Amino acid sequence: MNATERSIAAAEAHGAHNYHPLPVVVATAEGAWMTDVEGRRYLDMLAGYSALNFGHGNRRLLDAAKAQLERVTLTSRAFHHDRYAEFCTELAALCGKDMVLPMNTGAEAIETAVKTARKWGYRVKGVPDGRAKIIVADNNFHGRTTTIVSFSTDPEARADYGPYTPGFEIVPYGDLAALEAAVDENTVAVLLEPIQGEAGVLVPPPGYLSGVRRLTAERNVLFVADEIQSALGRTGSTFACEHEDVVPDVYVLGKALGGGVVPVSAVVADRDVLGVFRPGEHGSTFGGNPLACAVALEVIAILKTGEYQERATRLGEHLHHELGLLVGTGAVEAVRGRGLWAGVDIAPSLGTAREVSERLMERGVLVKDTHGSTIRIAPPLVISKEDLDWGLERLRAVLAG
Structure with a gap:
């Protein structure tokens, strides 16, 4: 051989x-x-x-990683480190939001977004405990954890992993009328990919994303955009939502945020959304570590050039x-x-x-x-x-x- x-x-x-x-x-x-x-x-x-x-x-990213490797790579969030504040500040500014909650993988970030939306629904919107509903689209791909595959329509991703996590309703992708019909008083979020990557790079009909933005704003529902694969330059803009001049309530980022060097993901939103978390309610040993922050900061600097x-x-x-x-x-x-x-x-x-x-x-x-x-x-x-x-x-x- x-x-x-x-x-x-x-x-x-x-x-x-x-x-x-x-x-x-x-x-x-x-x-x-x-x-x-x-x-x-x-x-x-x-x-x-x-x-x-x-x-x-990429030489800029490798140099940033090497420089950080010589200093400190991990503290856990038990302590502050000198790259964290700068990373959160710069990523929040790139997204036009107030706050950042860093994680590692895309699936972790989606799980974090789900928890964020539910906690916001209970603490801010006033949904009765245990009744929060999140609307998703068919043919979605948001990751492979137990909760995420619970709202997948792909048999290969979903089969043999039950019992499944409740609290999700699936509607056809690109169908604004179906989405509107699904929203009720217990709906806390609509979670969508602006372009469905794993499904075959499916682009929604013109006006769909702006319609989702309008509907969610009217009904006091969070619009959560899974831009893990579509953001950070891939579609010709920093975020795919920009093609319809849409700013969601929550960005979910990953993949290119780590530059192919280290896994970096994040949930980015304003204070009235991410401010629902208190110490001890969510976390990650490696999320927001110094090495990840150093590389992601260089990614953000690269994106700023356009x-x-x-x-x-x-x-x-x-x-x-x-x-x-x-x-x-x-x-x-x-x-x-x-x-x-x-x-x-x-x-x-x-x-x-x-x-x-x-x-x-x-x-x-x-x-x-x-x-x-x-x-x-x-x-x-x-x-x-x-x-x-x-x-x-x-x-x-x-x-x-």
Whole structure:
């Protein structure tokens, strides 16, 4: 066996089979490129599900991490540390909010948002104890904890994990009338992805997000935007909600906030929402640690320049133009997305999206399939137009058979 085969065999023998990765074993990476253990190079067109918006080995982020590694990496929140206040201040300012509650993973941040909404509902809105309801959308993906999969409509994510957590109502994504009908006096929040990533990069109809904002404001309900995958430059703006000039009550952030260096997530809201917490009511050993804060501060500084938002807009227009030319050719049934983010529905005659992903891998391009027939394209925002075109050329070749 070669090095790739040995590594995959060991992983399958000793690692739980909760993922089905492509048969490539990455050893190094830089920018938009990865190199495997055999020395083969691949164009990364997935970017760690948008965790690597600023590319592999981003020098600014690595320098920030290295400098902090030499000082202090963890205190726990039992003590103050000198990066925490600056991180909270800068992230709150980026979001236009008052307060930040830092966590580690996206799922932790969603769990925190759920707890925030319920506590706000009881302490501020006056919902009777145990009656708080949160409305979510079908085809959502907010994480994989027990509570989160309780309101998933994906059988693979949900099956065999019951009994399920109550308190959630599922409505069709993009259907404002259905959402309005579901809101009642016990509704404390509407939790939505501005663009549904795992579902295949589904963009809601124009006016939907602004309609959600209007409805929730009128009915005294929190609008919680899961921007874990869609924020921080991916769609051509800092937040995907900006495309409809919407500011939610609560932002849930993660993935790119840690720059692909460390896991960093956060719930960001105004004081009248996050101010419901008191000491001891919620926490995390690693949440808001010095290393995470140092890296996230550099991410925020990078975003302040607007460079990556502009790149995602400009290159995204090119990406969607080129992908749009494939629709109707018999190879691609539909293309969706915004900025440097696209879902491409593959015609069944060409095989599954997994098979297309494997053929692309053989040609040096890495993407990932979802829901059987869709491949997701989300390269690091540092990708050059030349490299993007190189990847698209290989996609066209694979689709041509």
